[in-house]
Amino acid sequence: MKEFPVRKRIVADKIFKAVIILLSFACILPMFFIIFFITSKGISVINWEFLTQLPKPVGEAGGGIFNALIGTFMLIAISTLLSVPIGVLTGIFLSEYRKGRLVYLVRLSIETLQGIPSIVFGIIAYVWIVVLVGSFSALSGGVALAMMMLPVIITATEETLKLIPDSLREASLALGVSYPRTILKVVLLSGLSGILTGILLSVGRVAGETAPLLFTAFGSPFMDFNILKPVNSLPLMIFNYAKSPYPEWHRLAWGASFVLIVFVLGMNLFTKLVTRRWKVQF
Amino acid sequence: MESTILRIEQFSAFYGATTVLKDIKLSIPQNRITAIMGPSGCGKSTLIRCINRMHELTPYARVSGRILLDGEDIYATDPIIVRRQIGMVFQKPNPFPTMSIYENVIAGYQLNGIHLSKEEKEKIVTESLRKAALWDEVKESLHRKGTFLSGGQQQRLCIARALAMQPEILLLDEPTSALDPKATSHIEELVGQLKNNVTIMLVTHNMAQAARVSDYTAFIYLGELIEFGSTGTVFTAPKDKKTEDYLTGKFG
Amino acid sequence: MLGNDTSTELKYPMTLSKDSATADALTKIHARVKARWKSGFSESSFRKILYFAGICVLVLLVAIFLSLVIASFPAIRRFGVGFLFGTTWDPVKGEFGALPFVVGTLIVSFLALIFSVFLSLPTSIFLGEYFTEGGTPTFIKSMIELLAGVPSVIYGFCGLFLLTPLVRSLEVKLGVAPYGVGILTAALVLSIMVIPYSASIGREVINLVPTDLKEAAFSLGATRFEVIRKVILPYARSGIFAGILLSLGRALGETMAVTMVIGNSNFLPTSIFSPSNSLASVIANEFTEATGRLYLSSLIELGLVLFMVTTVINVLGKVIVRRMGVEG
Numbered sequence: 021m022k023e024f025p026v027r028k029r030i031v032a033d034k035i036f037k038a039v040i041i042l043l044s045f046a047c048i049l050p051m052f053f054i055i056f057f058i059t060s061k062g063i064s065v066i067n068w069e070f071l072t073q074l075p076k077p078v079g080e081a082g083g084g085i086f087n088a089l090i091g092t093f094m095l096i097a098i099s100t101l102l103s104v105p106i107g108v109l110t111g112i113f114l115s116e117y118r119k120g121r122l123v124y125l126v127r128l129s130i131e132t133l134q135g136i137p138s139i140v141f142g143i144i145a146y147v148w149i150v151v152l153v154g155s156f157s158a159l160s161g162g163v164a165l166a167m168m169m170l171p172v173i174i175t176a177t178e179e180t181l182k183l184i185p186d187s188l189r190e191a192s193l194a195l196g197v198s199y200p201r202t203i204l205k206v207v208l209l210s211g212l213s214g215i216l217t218g219i220l221l222s223v224g225r226v227a228g229e230t231a232p233l234l235f236t237a238f239g240s241p242f243m244d245f246n247i248l249k250p251v252n253s254l255p256l257m258i259f260n261y262a263k264s265p266y267p268e269w270h271r272l273a274w275g276a277s278f279v280l281i282v283f284v285l286g287m288n289l290f291t292k293l294v295t296r297r298w299k300v301q302f
Numbered sequence: 303m304e305s306t307i308l309r310i311e312q313f314s315a316f317y318g319a320t321t322v323l324k325d326i327k328l329s330i331p332q333n334r335i336t337a338i339m340g341p342s343g344c345g346k347s348t349l350i351r352c353i354n355r356m357h358e359l360t361p362y363a364r365v366s367g368r369i370l371l372d373g374e375d376i377y378a379t380d381p382i383i384v385r386r387q388i389g390m391v392f393q394k395p396n397p398f399p400t401m402s403i404y405e406n407v408i409a410g411y412q413l414n415g416i417h418l419s420k421e422e423k424e425k426i427v428t429e430s431l432r433k434a435a436l437w438d439e440v441k442e443s444l445h446r447k448g449t450f451l452s453g454g455q456q457q458r459l460c461i462a463r464a465l466a467m468q469p470e471i472l473l474l475d476e477p478t479s480a481l482d483p484k485a486t487s488h489i490e491e492l493v494g495q496l497k498n499n500v501t502i503m504l505v506t507h508n509m510a511q512a513a514r515v516s517d518y519t520a521f522i523y524l525g526e527l528i529e530f531g532s533t534g535t536v537f538t539a540p541k542d543k544k545t546e547d548y549l550t551g552k553f554g
Numbered sequence: 555m556l557g558n559d560t561s562t563e564l565k566y567p568m569t570l571s572k573d574s575a576t577a578d579a580l581t582k583i584h585a586r587v588k589a590r591w592k593s594g595f596s597e598s599s600f601r602k603i604l605y606f607a608g609i610c611v612l613v614l615l616v617a618i619f620l621s622l623v624i625a626s627f628p629a630i631r632r633f634g635v636g637f638l639f640g641t642t643w644d645p646v647k648g649e650f651g652a653l654p655f656v657v658g659t660l661i662v663s664f665l666a667l668i669f670s671v672f673l674s675l676p677t678s679i680f681l682g683e684y685f686t687e688g689g690t691p692t693f694i695k696s697m698i699e700l701l702a703g704v705p706s707v708i709y710g711f712c713g714l715f716l717l718t719p720l721v722r723s724l725e726v727k728l729g730v731a732p733y734g735v736g737i738l739t740a741a742l743v744l745s746i747m748v749i750p751y752s753a754s755i756g757r758e759v760i761n762l763v764p765t766d767l768k769e770a771a772f773s774l775g776a777t778r779f780e781v782i783r784k785v786i787l788p789y790a791r792s793g794i795f796a797g798i799l800l801s802l803g804r805a806l807g808e809t810m811a812v813t814m815v816i817g818n819s820n821f822l823p824t825s826i827f828s829p830s831n832s833l834a835s836v837i838a839n840e841f842t843e844a845t846g847r848l849y850l851s852s853l854i855e856l857g858l859v860l861f862m863v864t865t866v867i868n869v870l871g872k873v874i875v876r877r878m879g880v881e882g
Contacts (some may be wrong), residue, residue, distance in 0.1 A: 033777035040684065043676035047753070048697040050746045054704060054712050109607035116604065126608045129615040135868030136861060137807025139834050143857045144618050147625050170611070187396040194354060195410040195467060196386030200600035205413050209400050228705025231809035231834070235841045255707045262711045263814060277708050288703055
């Protein structure tokens with residue numbers, strides 16, 4: 021029987037381990053590159069003007085991202101308002117009714133929704149809202165983003181509530197508290213941190229979304245608080261400026277990218293810290 | 303002669319096709335401590351969960367027969383009203399973790415949306431904590447969360463919470479089985495004092511506890527009421543052989 | 555003594571209020587409160603609301619599918635199944651064939667997968683087998699999570715300004731048309747973006763391989779490399795495959811980063827250096843300029859194709875993950 025010589029096998033083993041370690045660290049290099057480049061190119065652009073002014077027309081120097089910031093917050097507000105009530109209620113539904121055909125179908129729907137490409141939500145919001153209202157609007161953008169937030173909120177709510185022991189429900193019911201009040205005032209309150217995590221995480225995700233806004237919110241050089249009018253957002257602005265041929269706009273796009281990435285990564289960090297503080301022990 | 307506050311007539315309870323309680327007939331005397339004892343799985347917990355209508359919260363749970371509180375059929379009343387008149391303390395202490403001690407005691411009112419003035423609330427909290435023999439230990443820290451207390455203190459908090467609702471009957475489902483001996487004896491003393499205010503039904507699998515604490519004892523075996531009488535009689539001169547066998551440890 | 559045993563001394567003072575005024579006050583409070591006992595919000599209404607919420611989600615999904623189908627109808631009626639195989643996408647002539655985009659999407663996605671597996675599989679092995687606990691692995695895990703959190707448009711932006719010059723100089727060296735943008739660039743950017751999905755699932759399944767299986771191999775004198783190759787990877791094979799499938803689902807639907815570096819060409823790509831368009835990128839580029847019902851509905855039909863393909867792949871991936879007992 022021919023055996024592969026032991027020395028060669030040991031050497032192969034060592035080489036393999038080295039390669040694995042190398043490639044694993046190589047894996048995270050892109051992250052460093054991205055952060056490095058955005059910071060170096062973007063941070064010099066940030067100043068008070070940049071953050072508080074509206075964009076200037078082509079050719080004029082300066083200008084800022086104020087309307088994009090406002091627009092981003094408007095879109096987040098609309099989408100949160102639309103997705104949280106249904107999301108939390110559905111999460112409660114799934115955690116209270118663990119089995120059954122409807123529960124199975126709802127779970128399947130959520131998993132499907134989670135995998136749908138973001139641009140398809142843009143198409144849907146266009147067909148439903150933009151066509152109805154007659155123009156691009158913050159509302160349609162908010163609707164598209166709300167559909168993207170829904171699965172995350174539902175899953176977070178369900179998982180959190182499943183962890184709450186039945187003894188809590190029993191304690192409340194035994195005091196003569198009605199079932200709805202027990203769920204809302206006792207169970208939900210105890211699970212608040214987990215639910216909040218889900219909401220914050222999904223906000224962080226949609227804040228950086230562009231595709232669903234391309235033909236819903238559409239973007240705008242102006243600032244308008246009317247939700248039935250087009251609105252600008254940070255990612256939209258970055259997209260439009262990046263693909264433009266004007267170097268001045270490229271510069272602004274780096275600055276906007278820096279702001280966006282600080283917001284998104286900061287949101288992730290913030291979420292982790294908040295949940296740890298608010299977590300209820302049983 | 304004491305009056306009967308609770309009358310259980312031809313009462314049976316089921317989980318789906320399984321019969322858990324069979325034709326129970328029992329009269330619970332007012333302002334006395336009645337112990338319900340029996341081996342594990344005999345149906346004693348189910349019985350008291352039927353009394354405050356918690357049994358029906360389980361899927362496929364069913365009952366037949368009548369339970370009359372002060373002459374009124376509790377199964378003809380809104381279960382929420384029943385539960386406000388009949389309080390329960392569970393085996394494992396379960397104070398609400400998001401609430402302070404103060405809020406826990408008053409929880410029955412707060413959660414039900416019943417509005418009370420600040421003085422009314424304070425009176426209820428003070429009185430309930432006194433009755434539960436917890437006042438002196440927590441009066442300085444009423445606004446701390448209830449979960450910081452020891453097991454025995456948490457259980458007394460749960461008793462205070464139940465007492466705050468001024469129930470007619472207080473059901474205790476093996477209230478000391480999760481506690482250490484010292485806490486257990488505290489609760490047993492407390493229960494002895496409470497009967498002046500409220501009728502007590504105590505489920506226990508510890509027959510010595512039943513002997514120590516109660517005025518009357520019911521022995522349940524395999525879903526049937528085997529014997530009921532004053533504790534002294536049941537323990538020294540049981541009428542049924544099964545009772546005698548249980549007391550002498552032949553099974554259990 | 556049976557019954558009430560008061561012989562043991564009370565261990566704590568029982569300071570019950572003997573004050574009859576307090577007792578009266580409490581009875582009064584209770585009487586007042588009892589007079590207003592009411593059930594409040596009904597249980598059955600609440601349960602109905604919960605059911606309604608669940609049904610809403612179901613209805614949403616169905617509505618999305620139906621809307622896509624209905625809005626694509628003009629194109630479906632005009633082109634039929636041939637839509638998927640038509641090679642010309644010419645809005646001026648009114649000819650809409652999806653093949654260039656299907657091909658573009660498939661090549662970019664598969665290429666991205668191959669590139670990403672080179673990095674994600676070693677990382678899975680690194681985190682799942684070699685270094686499962688400790689500061690460095692946690693750091694690497696967090697970094698990879700951050701990769702997943704970076705917005706797509708920023709990947710595209712960085713790809714456009716940092717990667718395309720590099721690809722362009724490569725193309726010059728190879729004597730190919732120096733676009734800089736194209737399928738290769740898009741695949742490179744996309745590969746970085748999908749690493750987190752396969753890396754985390756891969757790590758979990760590799761971690762789940764039973765220790766006794768590994769120990770049996772080690773005790774026979776196998777090196778770590780051999781145990782990984784012959785025991786761990788075969789065992790975790792379907793889980794790793796599921797992670798790759800999930801990455802594929804993500805890659806197929808990825809829009810912004812691809813749009814910015816794929817070169818925006820509607821012709822059938824001829825090499826990996828060709829500019830091209832994916833299903834998602836052509837929608838992104840042309841939707842707002844689409845004139846006429848046929849044009850718009852053709853774009854929407856592309857969205858419908860995208861929807862169906864990604865749904866199938868994602869559900870497949872999740873089914874496999876669930877069967878392996880891993881929390882995807």
